[in-house]
Amino acid sequence: MVEDAPVDGIKGDHCLNFLLLAQFYPIQTPKGSKRKDFPPSQAYAVPMTTIAPVQELKAQRLRLLRELERKVLWLSAWTIHNANHLRPNRDGLKVGGHQASCASLATVMTALYFSVLKPEDRVAVKPHASPVFHAIQYLFGHQTQEKLEHFRGLGGAQSYPSRTKDVDDVDFSTGSVGLGVAMTLFSSLVQDYVRLKELGDGKRPTGRMVALVGDAELDEGNIFEALLEGWKHDVRNLWWVIDYNRQSLDGVVNDRLFGRIGEMFELVGWRVVTLKYGMLLEAAFTQPDGEHLRQWIDDCPNSLYSALVFKGGAGWREALTRDLNQYPGIRRILDQHDDEALHRLMTNLAGNDMQAVLDAFEGVEGDQPTCFIAYTIKGQGLPFAGHKDNHSGLMTLDQMAGFKKGMAIADGLEWDKFAGLKATPAELQQFLAEAPFNAEGRRRTEAPVVAIPAALPKPNDKESSTQAGFGKILNAIAAEDSELSKRIVTTSPDVTVSTNLGAWVNRRGLWAHTEAEDVFRELKVVSAQLWRKTPRGQHIELGIAENNLFIQLAAMGLSHQLFGARLLPIGTLYDPFIARGLDALNYACYQDARFMIVATPSGVTLSPEGGAHQSIHTPLIGIGQPGLLSYEPAYVDELAVLMRHGLQYMQLDKGGSVYLRLSTRSLPQPQRTLTPGQESDIVAGGYWYAPPEPGSDVAIVAMGAVTPEAIAAHENVARDFVGAGLLVLTSPDRLHADWLSAQRNRGRTAGLVDRSAAPVERLLAPLSRDARLVTVLDGHPLALSWLGSVRGQRVVPLGIEAFGQSGDIPDLYRAYKLDAAAIVDAVARSIA
Incomplete structure (x- = not known):
């Protein structure tokens, strides 16, 4: 048992040694x-x-x-x-x-x-x-x-x-x-x-x-x-x-x-x-020949020791007699202990x-x-x-x-x-x-919410990728002396520069316990990056280990409850390598830690890198992972809206973490000023880029980097199918979750529920019940093919189902049926 051996269970000199220890x-x-x-x-x-x-x-x-x-x-x-x-x-x-x-x-x-x-x-x-x-x-x-x-x-x-x-x-x-x-x-x-x-x-x-x-x-x-x-x-x-x-x-x-x-x-x-x-064993070791008992236990294989623990005193006696009987002191120790006391000694x-x-x-x-x-x-x-x-x-x-x-x-x-x-x-x-x-009872701490401005600074480039836009938005925040800029902390597994965090780090510095200047800068070697380490820095540079990234984000995302200080963590990594840290990501979300993952570049759009660096099923991870709200914006103005929403969402009682799937593909940026209603639609999961005519039988649904192909296909399709619409999604995850929630509410007692339509139902409502939806994304088609279940409309899904390969964007989009011609063909097949 756990209680100490009674002294009367130890005999002779062993008992004397035990009592001396207590002095x-x-x-x-x-x-x-x-x-x-x-x-x-x-x-x-x-x-x-x-x-x-x-x-x-x-x-x-x-x-x-x-x-x-x-x-x-x-x-x-x-x-x-x-x-x-x-x-x-x-x-x-x-x-x-x-x-x-x-x-x-x-x-x-x-x-x-x-x-x-x-x-x-x-x-x-x-x-x-x-x-x-x-x-x-x-x-x-x-x-x-x-x-x-x-x-x-x-x-x-x-x-x-x-x-x-x-x-x-x-x-x-x-x-x-x-x-x-x-x-x-x-x-x-x-x-x-x-x-x-x-x-x-x-x-x-x-x-x-x-x-x-x-x-x-x-x-x-x-x-x-x-x-x-x-x-x-x-x-x-x-x-x-x-x-x-x-x-x-x-x-x-x-x-x-x-x-x-x-x-x-x-x-x-x-x-x-x-x-x-x-204490009992240490006392035994001080007796004559006790060093042989210590050596025997030290040398005892784990399996044998465990087996003898289970067998008890008789087993110990047999083993020690067999191996150490030549030592008088060991025989004396055995004589001093009955089986129960010997077992207590040997398991001490x-x-x-x-x-x-x-x-x-x-x-x-x-x-x-x-x-x-x-x-x-x-x-x-x-x-x-x-x-x-x-x-x-x-x-x-x-x-x-x-x-x-x-x-x-x-x-x-x-x-x-x-x-x-x-x-x-x-x-x-x-x-x-x-x-x-x-002494203090409950020990979970609290911290005030960090105020997020009404709008984040948006780059005005005529052409940009969402990855580049992310870096510029964060750089503009870094230039400010605000509570927001102080509370953001970034981290990345050795892909800081290639995920466009370099400008942020140049302004805000690498974090370390002690100061360390950038040696290249000291030696006047020209470099675009300033890697100065300081306790004031706001970027934690990690080695190439995605598990570490997600556990670091989890720790930072619980700082308000562990240490009474709210942080707004942003971690970057290559989108395909989310899978390498998926267990740790799931663990972080299970704890309700709050952080933002910026995963870039993504999909076969990262064409020259080949299949090992091209992500396929990550949109499904975004939809399926509890505690994580995923978005895939096509344009930088959408990204600015979503980053602002994410920084707020991370701090809500019923909020969570945010996953932004970005691309390195540079796209022409729409020259528009988003209205509050459009911003709300972007956050809710999607908007009509080209609204359909009421009762239209055709719509193209696109997401992310392949949106230009969808636009080109829509222009072609609209000549034959007047009133066809083009729907751009920013979050199938958000749309899917809200739709399921609305479905569940409708199953409850009448008069006690909110029967308002889910956002995806409102988006698809202008289309006829028999409308065909051609969905396309640079990811697994299952991420969008569920849309057919909302109103019973037929879906022709396009996406990536096989490993990618090296090539350029035109070749790979054509090979994997993501180009405009493939979208037009899918529309034609849906009508046939």
Whole structure:
């Protein structure tokens, strides 16, 4: 079990050594050390009489933390058990949960939340330890029994911590393993960005960004991409606590790989703290021949150690007798311990030893990023501890009955906060109320909305691409001394210049902790780009890793709730490479982070680059991704309207993030002054470039860079089909969402609903019911072919369904049926 071994379970000299340990302070961390193991058995020779008051308080804290550790383990296990065995199961599916994964982190999380963490700290919880987190929040009073009873049910505590769906104080949503870990790193950079610019209230202390990491999570490549980026940007105030329980979903973690983990962290400038052995084992190592026991455990393969944990005391005795019986001191240790005590000794790893955990956390000073490697046992204190199949294992009814008895929980008191504990409810409640982490109650911050001007500056070029227009709009904002210009922060994965952010960076600078001049400028080497690094800079330059981009955007897009300072993040990348970071993009949106993605160039319109750099299905990503509103403007004046709307939308309570799919194709710009009604139509998703005659049977629907081909085709078609219309869409995503919303409303009780038409219904209303729609875009045709469902009109969709290739625009548009001739032919076929 989690509770400490009673002294009467240890015999002879072992008991004497154990008692001697309690007479001294635990070892302290030397300042400036790069790596340190924390063996609690080492001590300063300071008599207890000189430090009695302090030590008494420490002993009191340790006692209460061990009590709460038991309760956290119980509540997490019971929550899962209730969901799987006691709550009615209507569909026959296993509800799941991870009792073993919870048990391995119960000690660490108890120590952190009830003693170590402060209100300004932010934590990403290991996904499979979600029930432990919910149990801790329940003890704090931030979670309810009802939601624990409905764990993994509708409206209950979530399977994995969720910022948007859980009622308790979740800092970072986790679930897709590895991403929450990286999120803490990029959040640390954002915290420093806000602090150095004094964008917050100026009173907020600098917090630690803490990730609780499953050892198998380290197989995720995005973690190492983030580590490199953190090293480049001198990341600080970052703790990663690795739950080294040596087991993954399907088996046991490879010893060979994990032996290098500490070295990898040290290579990128981290301090590594290893918590390996608890107090009982450290005491045993001081006995005669104890060094051989330490060496045996050090050399023991993960798979063998885990198997012996499951077998228990008899298994340990057999293995140690077989391998170490030649040493008298080992025989003596075996004689001193019965099977139960021997099992307790051999499973006394530091990550499950409260004193060792506290020593490690409290021994670290300074802001150097720190990796704690906490040796733990998966399922510690549970009947299937150590078994390689225990990852998703659940205690049976009989096993739970035995566990419940061992925890001294009476029937009917399973959800009681303090049942079965030796400490009184009053002292436990007082201890919880005084926990530093909980000192300010809810810790989610707020920040005022940044005012957006009535119009953004619009370039007046007669011919331009939307990508070039984006750069000029942002450059004009950069030239202003406004709150908007101060709050925008840009980032890009090594494509800053090629996505037209260069002018912004020249004006606003690269962000870094310390000043660094552009060497080319200092040496008077002519360059269009000024790469001056400064704490005042407003662009964070990333390496080529799209996962890092989206997690960085997620961290910046939550700054108002994490650090009390609102940022307006804009990230740029090549449109086809959204797919490379799609998991991280989904993760960012799931947290309701607010940012703007400018993806450019897009489609086969990027003709010379070939198929690997040409995007096909990204419009479908824009439509399908929750929390992300996508647009694809054809012209720069549309882009200016949409950027303004996006900067506002990012700050709305019911808003979200924005995706702009842009092009490098330079188009003749319409010489027009948009009316408020036209601007509203652009934001709503589309407008009639050439309105149809009422009852027209033909319309061409176009989007983005292929609009000139649609215009040319329309001029041809209009000669044969008088009154044919040309509809230019800016957002099939917005149109589709509003249409579905209107459809759902119409299914409700009459008289209580808004029966007004959706924007797409109003757009298509002038056409006859039998009208033919020829849709065309530089992307997958499915993005527009749904329009036929709105009024039952026939659609002939044109778009890209195969990988692109190198060529110029005329050749590729002709080859992929995007040119004017293909559009005219599609109209003819639709009428036939």
